[in-house]
Amino acid sequence: MELTDVTLREGAQMPGRSYTIEQRIAAGRELDRLGLAAVQAGFPAVGDDHAAVTRRLAADLDADVSGLARAVPGDVDAVIDAEADVVNVFAAVSSAMLDRVFDTSREAVLDMLDDAVARARNAGVPVRVGLMDGFRTEVEHVVTVSERFPDLPLGLADTVGGRTPAFVETFLEELAEAGVDLARLGVHFHDDLGVATANTLVAAGAGVGSADVSVAALGERAGNTPLEQLVVAGDRGSGDTFGIDTAALIPACRGVLDALDEAVDPRRPVLGEEVVRHESGLHTTVMLETPWVFEPFDPATFGGERELVFGRLTGRGAARRLLARVGGEQSERRVDALLDALAKAGPVGLEGALSLARDVSADEGR
Known part of the structure; x- marks a missing residue:
């Protein structure tokens, strides 16, 4: 399993945060010490600061630098213009999101994804498709998206942080039985129930190919799978450190926190x-x-x-x-x-x- 760090994008979504461009650049450079597969630098359509961070880090880091985009032309263009290495296009096809949030049809969303993927490809930029609320999406609809984009990585998000390891294990088994190659999948867990690390370990054990993480779980609400906890738990459990330079783990994570002027509880696992x-x-x-x-x-x-x-x-x-x-x-x-x-x-x-x-x-x- 490869790791994509989302600290810069998710951290900026926390209430009261206003990281400067230079803070995010410094934090991105600290992250790059770890040997991560990718760093999600921001959401360029949100503002010029996100675009600037994405552009500078894409030119500076060894890791692939991605930008987040909704499945709409303006968002995709913003990531392309920011010269990101990868466009992360996301949409929702769960019944809950379609009915209560977006007020549109599933087929309309799939058409939007088609257009967004084509737009990125025409610009020569690799693209990943992500499903918001993916772990509350019916298996059949995840399969539909997987078959619609058979040659692309497909991310599944536990957007509200409500899933547990037992559910994740069963859900992934059902996808595999339905013909989805789990190695193509990426997972994005939120830690609202305190089990994001456990969920990610279950996904790794099932053969999922990538996962999103953030330093000290920085991110909206309870945050995301903590990078440092996942790496240490993987090392202790199966000997898998997910390609991370273990000797740099604690210093680099503390460097990120210092750059962003973030503190952690002294009793926080690994970093406290x-x-x-x-x-x-x-x-x-x-x-x-x-x-x-x-x-x-x-x-x-x-x-x-x-x-x-x-x-x-x-x-x-x-x-x-x-x-x-x-x-x-x-x-x-x-x-x-x-x-x-x-x-x-x-x-x-x-x-x-x-x-x-x-x-x-x-x-x-x-």
């Missing part, structure tokens, strides 16, 4: 500071020697680092190991003295704790 910080007495005791016992993954594998913190929660076992590291004796008196010093000075990092252990050892030696 707290997820690699340990103070519990039992944890630090063991992790001084064998950190993997209390970690789901080694942060260093993905360009991060763990932080052991010592203070009032430090136990006697950890104190003894700290004293041993500095060559001090682990008498009960020295252990008590170190625990008192840690409680007063803490929380401190490993180097600070070792410094206190040296001080205790020196004091006890006098």
Whole structure:
């Protein structure tokens, strides 16, 4: 499965955001460190800033740079004029969207897709077709679109973020049984139920060819499949890192967040500071020697680092190991003295704790 990052386009849709062109360019360059297959730079028909970002990144990145377009001539022309590498044309053929949002027929939408695809092809620009609300679209209608554009990648969006892994697995099985080549498919999940990563992993396991992701799930409502979580989960589960440079993962994602002036919850998986910080007495005791016992993954594998913190929660076992590291004796008196010093000075990092252990050892030696 290849990954397309949609942080720049989806992030700009969040309420109150007004990223500058230069912010988005800087974030795009950080993303390109990862070896992504593609970066969706924006929605050029929305405004000149989206077009400018698309044009500059298309000239600058190794990844393919795509622009989003509705299946209308003006949108497609805007992506072409922005010199994108790929036009991502989307439309809806689900009954819910046709009846409640667009007030048009399915056949009319298919004709619009025909025209949009032809327009991009005539301009010599590769095109992908995406189905808005794809995971609420009846299987027969997904098959119709697949057969209408047999040589194009076809994206399916869980637009409202309401699908679960069991549903996704069954839906993809039904498409495969109906003759759809899952390797042609791309998936775009929203995280409203907190299962976007799980849904994407299910899709990968089923043989789906590509998926949309965003850094720290930046995107409208609850956001999209988090890039960093998917890569780490893939590595831990099946050994598949989706072509991403794992050593650059955490630094590049943090670089994107810095460029966009976005912060994340300190307890956020993979990127949060707290997820690699340990103070519990039992944890630090063991992790001084064998950190993997209390970690789901080694942060260093993905360009991060763990932080052991010592203070009032430090136990006697950890104190003894700290004293041993500095060559001090682990008498009960020295252990008590170190625990008192840690409680007063803490929380401190490993180097600070070792410094206190040296001080205790020196004091006890006098």
